[in-house]
Amino acid sequence: MQLIGLQWMDVADTLCALMLCGLIGFEREARRKDAGIRTHILVGLGSCLFTMVSIEGVPMLLGQGVTWDASRIAAQVVTGIGFLGAGVICFANDTVRGLTTACAIWIAAAVGVACGAGMLPLAALVTAMYFLVVLAVAPLVTWVLRRDRDCTLRMTYEDGKGALRETLLLAAGAGFETQIVSTHDRSGDDWNGATVEMRVSGDMAHLHDVIERMSQIDGVRDIEVLERDE
Incomplete structure (x- = not known):
């Protein structure tokens, strides 16, 4: 009975890791980041399982009377996540991108470890604080620093019409x-073109009207304002 209860507790911890890390991944997915909901869920589940094996599995296999440091396997999660985080960070045209997504992966791993250790309230608290930072603190800092003189636009256009x-x-x-920050070739069923990212500086109060006029140019298929961590 004790073993069955322990197994059900592990299932609850795993489901909690899936849900919390899924929420973090959903926020990244909604912002069209390279690492989305699947990546964060898998990171959280893997971290949770490593922690469970470290705390419960290995001591059970070794038996009684054997000394085992439960942090040895779980500690390697941090090293492994470092490689994943480095994979989403890139440097181009004097701009570093992907830092926030790399941090989100790191947080998802930490949440998974906390769930694997049975620290569900702490995992939920950290997840809530993540959303507080990315949805409230970051915009507040931007407003306080008055970083409203420049932004980055991403525009997709067709070739041959002079849209750019x-x-x-x-x-x-x-x-x-x-x-112009970057350019990538794009194509559709009946058109060829490119997607460009351009840094725009000026009076942001008139940017919305300018974007509306840009979207009406023949050949422009899509235009949007990027978040600052993109």
């Missing part, structure tokens, strides 16, 4: 300075 040139001319005419 018209967009740059429109931005310049509205008093904005533009700088």
Whole structure:
């Protein structure tokens, strides 16, 4: 009976890791990050299982009277997550990207370890604090620092229609300075083009109207304002 109860407790801890890490991954997925809900759930479940094996599995196999440091396996989770986090960080055109997503993966691993150790209230608290930071603290800091003189736009356009040139001319005419950050080839069923990211500097109060006018240019298929950690 004790073994059955312990197994059901492990199931509850695992489900908690799945749910909490899934919430973190959903937030990243909604922001169109490379590491989304699947990655964060798998990281959380793996961390949870490693912790359970370290705390319960190995001592049970070794038997009574054998000294075992329960932190030895779980401690390696931190090292392994470092490799995953490095995989989503990139540096291009003097800009570092993916730091927040790498931190989210690290938090998901920590939440998984906490769930595996049975510390469900602490895991839930850390998850709630994650959302507080990314949804409330970050916008508040941006407002306090008044970082409202520049932003990054991502635009997808068709080749052969002069859409990029018209967009740059429109931005310049509205008093904005533009700088192309990156360009990637794109194609659809009946069109070829590219996706460009451009840094725009100027009076952000008029940016919405400028974007509306850009979206009406012939050949522009999509345009959006990126979050600062993108």
